[in-house]
Amino acid sequence: MSIQTRRAFMPEEIINQIKPNILLVDDEKDFAQAMSTLLSAEGFQVSLAHSGTEALSVFDRNQFDLIVTDLKMPIMDGIELVRQVRKLNPNQPIVIVTGFPGQLTPWNRRLNETEEDVLELGSLSYLVKPFQPKRLIEVVKSAIEKNKTRPRKTIQEVQIRNLKAEKGGVNWVSKIAQKTLEENAESIDGLMAVGLADTSGRTLAQVNPAGIAPEHYCGRFAIIMSIMREIARETGSARIIQTLVESESSWNLAHFIGTSNYYLCIVAARKAPLGNLRTVIRKLAERFEKIVT
Template structure:
């Protein structure tokens, strides 16, 4: 089985759709029509993902998520809602949801969100947008960007570039905002973000470190540089330090092979790096 999913929604039609879409794809799907029943099931079973509605009688989705978070800080949650207001999305984000799906959602969208959430749960990672990255002010600025390009051919890429400049990266919640604003399928937005290497779905630190792993740098010890940085900063490649000061990534040839091995911090290029001393480079950025 790919993963255990609990779906909470007071509409039977939504529960049946989730069962029909996720069941044949190898997910174990439990469904309940109220948050109270869901809390009961969570006492007895472990789930890889909770998919929950926001508007439900008795206990709404936000109160439900607060109770879930109090018991299990690491469980992955995806919200489905018919009426996403900035306020409800913002509050959901503060509860560290992975993503939200506007109703009605397509099977492809549900499968994509579920697959991503379950896979990340298995890796022990939660890629939610940080609440400070998607504030009401950010959402308004995103709307302004979208308005400037709406209706123009080829609008998607420049909108995503400006959105990335604004937020720093393109988490799912920003991709959905852009898709809604430009009236294009979320799958198209996601496809573009995944295809172009200059788009990133991961947050970057205040200072981004890039280590070249191209051939010239590799043979001169670039792998050792990556290891030293990763150990010193206590992050994996693609990760960000807890104070958000540094992020670490690897790239293929920075076009400065004569200086190999090469490390770039923000826009500063450093050549002939000695792996033993590489952490000293970062002192100027602390």
């Protein structure tokens, strides 16, 4: 049983008696020791690491209420440490320490371009050197307190954002979409085909046991897609989720239509219950909404 799991089963009164555990990361050993002394005097439990690599190793074996890390470190800097930590725990609160305030703006920009979730998950605070001991204590206590009420994000949501940042363009859409379709295909009664396409009619992902040509069930609804986007613009809505079920001679067709230039098509056997079709498409729509927006 992990440390996190054991702690989850502890009575609340016992948890409240546990001193907050802080991981302090700085390649300047004397400065790190000075901060450790200050925090220990305030009743915090402090673990030291003098590199990003060492910090990850310690973090992987322990649970911390807060990580306080320097921004500029050799080999693995604060940016990379935040990325790696958030892969293990997307809600981990972190305080970034830097002696150069001017670095924060380009650092934020770099994070926004490559790791959107870093600024959205957990607590990310800043502490500029030099600082008074009182300021260090204030920032640490504030970060720990804020994290208690901050909404949690799932690791799955972080993975979607990470893949989105790493791949870019339609590649990440195709990869996640294909996996999503494969995971949900069995829940569609009488499935003949399911696919995700863009407005040009290009199929990005599909599960097609009946061998139906994608252009037959996706491409022919480009006009409907266009109309729905016009409605979205006129109403000021950022996106529209619409389910259409149409009867054909041998199958039912359902669509998730969004204003993000992608749409989902499900083809099921004519005898398949429409209730199941609607349920599944709404489930997929919720998932694809996170992917394509």
